[in-house]
Amino acid sequence: MTVRVRSATKSFGRTTALDSVDLDAGHGVTGLLGPNGAGKTTLLRIIATVLAPDRGTVTLLGRDPSRPDDRTRIRERLGYLPQDAGFHRGFTVFEFIDYVAILKQMTDRRPRHDEVRRVIDLTGLASVSAKRIRALSGGMRRRVGLAQALLGNPDLLVLDEPTVGLDPEQRLRFREMISHAGEGRTVVMSSHQTEDITALCTRIAVFHRGRVRFTGTPNELTAQAAGRVWADSQRSAAALAAWRIGDGTFRNVGDPPAGAELVPPTLEDAYLLLMGEPDLEVTHS
Amino acid sequence: MTVWHLDPEAIRRYAQGAAPPELAASAEAHLMRCATCRDAIASHVDTRRVEAIWREVVDRADAPRPSWPERILARLGVGEATARLVAATPTLRGPWLLGIAGVLALSVWAAQVDERLLRMLLVAAPLGPLAGVAVAFAGGLDPTREIGLAAPYSGLRLLLIRTAAVLGVTVPIVAAAGLALPGSHWLAAAWLLPTAGLTCAALALTARMTPVVAVGVVATAWVLVTTPTAMAGHLDLAFGVGAQIFWLAVAVGGGLWLAVTRNTVTIKLGRSA
Numbered sequence: 206m207t208v209r210v211r212s213a214t215k216s217f218g219r220t221t222a223l224d225s226v227d228l229d230a231g232h233g234v235t236g237l238l239g240p241n242g243a244g245k246t247t248l249l250r251i252i253a254t255v256l257a258p259d260r261g262t263v264t265l266l267g268r269d270p271s272r273p274d275d276r277t278r279i280r281e282r283l284g285y286l287p288q289d290a291g292f293h294r295g296f297t298v299f300e301f302i303d304y305v306a307i308l309k310q311m312t313d314r315r316p317r318h319d320e321v322r323r324v325i326d327l328t329g330l331a332s333v334s335a336k337r338i339r340a341l342s343g344g345m346r347r348r349v350g351l352a353q354a355l356l357g358n359p360d361l362l363v364l365d366e367p368t369v370g371l372d373p374e375q376r377l378r379f380r381e382m383i384s385h386a387g388e389g390r391t392v393v394m395s396s397h398q399t400e401d402i403t404a405l406c407t408r409i410a411v412f413h414r415g416r417v418r419f420t421g422t423p424n425e426l427t428a429q430a431a432g433r434v435w436a437d438s439q440r441s442a443a444a445l446a447a448w449r450i451g452d453g454t455f456r457n458v459g460d461p462p463a464g465a466e467l468v469p470p471t472l473e474d475a476y477l478l479l480m481g482e483p484d485l486e487v488t489h490s
Numbered sequence: 491m492t493v494w495h496l497d498p499e500a501i502r503r504y505a506q507g508a509a510p511p512e513l514a515a516s517a518e519a520h521l522m523r524c525a526t527c528r529d530a531i532a533s534h535v536d537t538r539r540v541e542a543i544w545r546e547v548v549d550r551a552d553a554p555r556p557s558w559p560e561r562i563l564a565r566l567g568v569g570e571a572t573a574r575l576v577a578a579t580p581t582l583r584g585p586w587l588l589g590i591a592g593v594l595a596l597s598v599w600a601a602q603v604d605e606r607l608l609r610m611l612l613v614a615a616p617l618g619p620l621a622g623v624a625v626a627f628a629g630g631l632d633p634t635r636e637i638g639l640a641a642p643y644s645g646l647r648l649l650l651i652r653t654a655a656v657l658g659v660t661v662p663i664v665a666a667a668g669l670a671l672p673g674s675h676w677l678a679a680a681w682l683l684p685t686a687g688l689t690c691a692a693l694a695l696t697a698r699m700t701p702v703v704a705v706g707v708v709a710t711a712w713v714l715v716t717t718p719t720a721m722a723g724h725l726d727l728a729f730g731v732g733a734q735i736f737w738l739a740v741a742v743g744g745g746l747w748l749a750v751t752r753n754t755v756t757i758k759l760g761r762s763a
């Protein structure tokens with residue numbers, strides 16, 4: 206396992222952001238799902254060595270990030286896209302990525318510039334590489350964030366909501382880039398987009414109020430909603446959640462009344478059910 | 491028609507890049523017109539060298555020209571990677587520097603009016619550069635702090651590079667203000683060693699607290715010790731000969747401590763590092 210987190214607890218003042226969390230992540234894309242404030246960013250920052258847990262153990266790439274030497278070795282093989290990644294807005298795209306490459310200790314100018322060009326091409330930024338970051342659209346900036354995370358082909362890639370604020374086409378491109386990045390290395394990402402998670406992740410962990418409510422594959426999560434989603438001409442009183450879909454009928458999620466017209470569940474249905482019953486705790490291995 | 495040709499020795503030296511500039515220039519002018527010499531030179535040229543030159547040309551054309559602060563630093567002999575790190579220091583933005591300069595100009599003007607203000611200015615002078623160091627590391631002002639924290643670059647080295655950059659810019663500004671003081675004698679420079687000492691003390695404290703807090707602690711201690719005596723008209727405690735030697739010792743001691751502990755101490759670059 207590239208990432209191994211055991212009983213990690215982290216509090217900020219009186220808020221418990223993470224409460225005894227376990228997580229394993231190996232090759233492929235592992236997704237963290239959960240509502241606002243669930244603790245996803247806190248866990249990703251711990252995995253990115255930016256934050257240390259108050260209690261619990263973390264092993265990354267076989268090393269212990271609480272030891273300064275190990276931490277440096279981990280950071281040499283780590284790429285991180287923070288949730289609210291900022292930029293030096295006066296830098297051009299090339300200069301900014303080059304700056305991060307320097308922080309990643311690529312000291313020789315020529316090979317460093319080659320690497321900067323490689324990630325710029327990979328993320329489709331070649332046409333704006335000489336533009337100042339302040340002149341870019343939000344989606345383009347998100348690409349700059351992904352580009353810097355890919356510098357040096359890291360073995361562990363930590364992406365906090367990489368697809369937020371992207372239009373559908375760009376989101377597809379990002380999915381492609383991320384799933385490509387997940388081949389032969391470990392990607393841990395968070396998202397609110399259940400479609401992104403379904404499309405990308407080999408494993409998911411669902412968070413709620415600092416605790417892990419589910420770990421397993423996307424199919425295992427979806428299967429939990431089997432028999433609990435039904436179509437009706439009206440909003441059902443028994444439903445935890447119900448919404449009108451394109452053909453005018455209502456999609457109801459919860460405990461169906463007798464004789465309900467069951468429909469196949471999606472990951473989103475299962476996620477809603479899990480959030481509606483937060484005391485439920487499920488772990489698949 | 492050309493009647494003369496480059497001699498074999500000149501061709502060899504030019505091809506290896508070893509020709510002095512005048513020879514290279516005249517050889518190039520000749521090569522433009524003479525196919526015979528161009529053929530002769532082709533057999534001498536090291537293909538690896540051509541490759542390297544070509545890559546350099548592509549890189550120059552493709553990588554943007556460094557910004558002017560980076561070019562100035564390069565002129566001063568600073569490595570291009572270090573120059574980029576300096577250029578990313580939040581303090582070194584125009585508005586911030588104009589702010590310091592403005593406050594100082596106002597203080598100098600006030601010091602002309604009231605002599606007690608002059609003494610306050612001396613007390614305040616080291617705070618400008620110190621504040622610059624704090625700003626360089628204030629999390630909210632470095633938009634890429636999180637990315638930097640997750641990168642392997644040594645926190646201490648970054649701290650030193652940025653501190654040197656901040657001092658390099660703020661000290662001349664404060665010094666200029668000092669020179670504009672009424673009856674300015676050695677006092678105009680007397681704040682330099684305290685500044686160095688306070689900065690080193692703050693840097694040494696970064697092993698225990700974040701740079702912003704460390705600067706706050708040091709600055710508070712300085713103000714508490716110097717203000718009452720300066721207001722009473724005694725500047726010796728902070729600026730006398732004994733005090734100057736003391737600050738020199740603090741600066742050297744702090745510097746040595748940083749050098750000795752650089753591999754064992756983790757710099758706390760932010761609240762969460």
Ligand SMILES: Nc1ncnc2c1ncn2[C@@H]1O[C@H](COP(=O)(O)OP(=O)(O)OP(=O)(O)O)[C@@H](O)[C@H]1O
Pocket residue numbers: 217218220221222239240241242243244245246247248288
């Ligand atoms: N630096 C901090 N200081 C104080 N509280 C914090 C800090 N970071 C996180 N928190 C709190 O910890 C909890 C978890 O936050 P976190 O950012 O990890 O959630 P999240 O799952 O990433 O949410 P979102 O989906 O909105 O990004 C929240 O209640 C948040 O307010």
Ligand SMILES: [Mg+2]
Pocket residue numbers: 245246247288365
């Ligand atoms: Mg978050």
Ligand SMILES: [Zn+2]
Pocket residue numbers: 492494495496520524525526527
């Ligand atoms: Zn000739």
